[in-house]
Amino acid sequence: MSTIGFIGAGHIGSQVARLAVANGHDVVLSNSRGPASLAPLIAELGSRARAATPLEAATAGEIVVVTIPLKNYRDVPVEPLAGKIVIDTNNYYPQRDGHIPALDDESTTTSELLQAHLPQSKVVKAFNHIYAAELTTHGQPAGSKNRRALVIAGNDPAAKDVVTRLLDQFGFDTVDAGPLKEGWRIQRDTPGYGPRRTADELRKDLSAAKRYRDM
Numbered sequence: 001m002s003t004i005g006f007i008g009a010g011h012i013g014s015q016v017a018r019l020a021v022a023n024g025h026d027v028v029l030s031n032s033r034g035p036a037s038l039a040p041l042i043a044e045l046g047s048r049a050r051a052a053t054p055l056e057a058a059t060a061g062e063i064v065v066v067t068i069p070l071k072n073y074r075d076v077p078v079e080p081l082a083g084k085i086v087i088d089t090n091n092y093y094p095q096r097d098g099h100i101p102a103l104d105d106e107s108t109t110t111s112e113l114l115q116a117h118l119p120q121s122k123v124v125k126a127f128n129h130i131y132a133a134e135l136t137t138h139g140q141p142a143g144s145k146n147r148r149a150l151v152i153a154g155n156d157p158a159a160k161d162v163v164t165r166l167l168d169q170f171g172f173d174t175v176d177a178g179p180l181k182e183g184w185r186i187q188r189d190t191p192g193y194g195p196r197r198t199a200d201e202l203r204k205d206l207s208a209a210k211r212y213r214d215m
C-alpha cells in the first residue's frame with residue numbers, strides 16, 4: 001500500500017482517489033483553491049484521505065498523480081517530486097489551454113512537456129483516455145473476459161511496472177505504448193481516445209493512430 005499524492009482533485013483526480021482508497025491506499029489531495037475547498041471530498045473518502053497544498057501533496061506522495069488543466073503544468077512542484085513516479089493524466093485542449101506551439105506542431109507530446117518540467121521524476125502517462133466517470137464503473141477483476149485496458153507510456157520501465165500493478169488493482173489491463181514520445185498515439189482524436197477497449201483492441205488503435213497533420 002502506498003501514499004498517493006494528487007496535484008488536482010477534479011473529475012479525474014477525485015475518481016482516481018476513490019479507486020486508491022477503495023484499494024487500501026492513503027491519499028493526499030490538493031487543488032488550486034486550497035485544502036478547505038476539498039472538505040466534502042475528504043469527508044466522502046474517509047480516514048485514508050486528507051487535503052493539503054500541492055507542495056504538501058507532492059512531498060507526502062510516494063506516487064503522485066498530476067491531473068490539472070495542461071496549461072498549468074509549470075505550477076507543479078519540482079523538487080519534492082524528484083526521484084518519484086509521477087502519473088500524468090493531462091491532455092491538450094487548445095480552447096482550454098491556449099496554443100502551445102510545440103504541441104501544435106507535434107515536436108513534443110503532453111507528457112514529455114511534464115517530464116521536461118520534472119527532470120528528476122519518472123513520468124508515466126496514464127488515465128488520459130478514459131472518461132472520469134468510467135474509472136469507477138468499468139473496472140473488473142484480473143482475468144475477466146473482455147476486461148477494459150488502459151494505455152501507459154513512460155521512459156522508466158520499473159515505474160511503468162508499478163503503474164501497471166496499480167491499474168490491475170484498480171480493475172484494468174494495461175497496454176504499454178512505449179516511451180513518452182509515443183504518447184501521441186493515445187492523444188485526443190486518436191482511435192483509442194475515449195471508447196471502451198480491450199488490450200488487443202487498444203493495441204490495434206495505437207497502430208492505427210495518425211498524427212494531427214496526417215488526419
Ligand SMILES: NC(=O)c1ccc[n+]([C@@H]2O[C@H](COP(=O)([O-])OP(=O)(O)OC[C@H]3O[C@@H](n4cnc5c(N)ncnc54)[C@H](OP(=O)(O)O)[C@@H]3O)[C@@H](O)[C@H]2O)c1
Binds near residue numbers: 033054
Ligand atoms: N474529465 C475527464 O474525463 C478526463 C479524462 C482523461 C483525462 N483528463 C485530463 O486530465 C486533466 C484533469 O482533468 P479533469 O477533468 O479532472 O479537470 P477538472 O475537473 O477541471 O479538475 C482540475 C483540477 O486541477 C486543479 N488545478 C488547476 N490548476 C491547478 C494548479 N495550478 N495547481 C494545483 N491544482 C490545480 C483544480 O483545482 P481547483 O478546482 O481548485 O481550481 C481541479 O482540482 C486534464 O488535463 C484533462 O484533459 C480528463
